[in-house]
Amino acid sequence: MLVGFARALRAAGAAVSSERVHAFLRAVSVLRPGVRADVYWAGRLTLCADRDDLERYERVFDAYFGSGRPPVRAVRAAPRPRLRP
Secondary structure (H helix, E strand, O other): OHHHHHHHHHHOOOOOOHHHHHHHHHHHHHOOOOOHHHHHHHHHHHHOOOHHHHHHHHHHHHHHHOOOOOOOOOOOOOOOOOOOO
16 A cells, blocks of 8 residues: 555656655554554655655645545744854
8 A cells, every 4th residue: 555655656756766665664664554644744754855746745645545634743943053152
């Protein structure tokens, strides 16, 4: 199922390499494979090579897994680096 999703994403024009597919499978295996949000974020972070892939990813994910949106995880901004005198 997960490899099929990666193939569908590749067919949609995303630059999904075999290395990215392996990274995706490893990421899902250490998360929760049955949890939609975990599969979503694992794939988005490992299968997308550049900004152009993000829109494709959204479209293919919704078509492949259904249109229910995964919960958005809050992301805190990284603290600004402080320079030492």
